[in-house]
Amino acid sequence: MTEQIKEQDRQQVVEAFWPQIRRAAKGYERRAALCEELSQDMAFALWRALNKFDGQCKLNTYVYRVIHNVAVDHIRKHSKQNEDELADEHAHSPDSPESNMQKQQQQQRLERAIHQLPLSLRQVMMLKLEGIDTAEISDVLGISEANVGIRLHRAKTQLTEQLMEKY
Structure with a gap:
């Protein structure tokens, strides 16, 4: 082609x-x-x-x-740019049903935690969350599949630690 x-x-x-x-x-x-x-x-x-x-x-x-x-x-x-500008500016729907509030808050906590990951870990995690398999992540980022696995493990570990600190 x-x-x-x-x-x-x-x-x-x-x-x-x-x-x-x-x-x-x-x-x-x-x-x-x-x-x-x-x-x-x-x-x-x-x-x-x-x-x-x-x-x-x-x-x-x-x-x-x-x-x-x-x-x-x-x-x-x-x-x-100044780190102070990184305050949350997520658009919230004012008409969201109350039943979705907790889910939105969890999603926002996860997004903030992902933003705190180093770029190399954030990339693999975001691709994985998109449903991309390890081999394809390897192709996208130009790194070995083993390196993808290591980065995913580190990203999950750091996310777990960050999310557990909040409680």
Whole structure:
């Protein structure tokens, strides 16, 4: 598959992967405005990169590689900003039913804990939470499967410790 993907097909791929792009952006950026910007940057980068997709790997792997590379660049660009700006800006639905409040709070605690992980651990955890298998995570990040396993174990250990400290 050496021919380029047509513009209309690239748009369809971006639309199909939009939920994954949004989740990845939320995993890397807690500030609402910057999260939206990161989502758009990821989508645009993917749209451009699909023109170079040659079928050497699965489309899924290629997509995650592109969006996670954009996220790493975003973190490098914004890591110098004041840490005080990292206060939670998650959008809350004011009309959420009370029955969902506890679930939302748990989700927010998990998101905050994931944000506290070092980038190398955060990447593997976010991909795993997307349902990506170890071999594909290895391809996306360009590391060995053994290294993926080690990073996942470390990430789970740190998340467990962080979440247990809250209680």
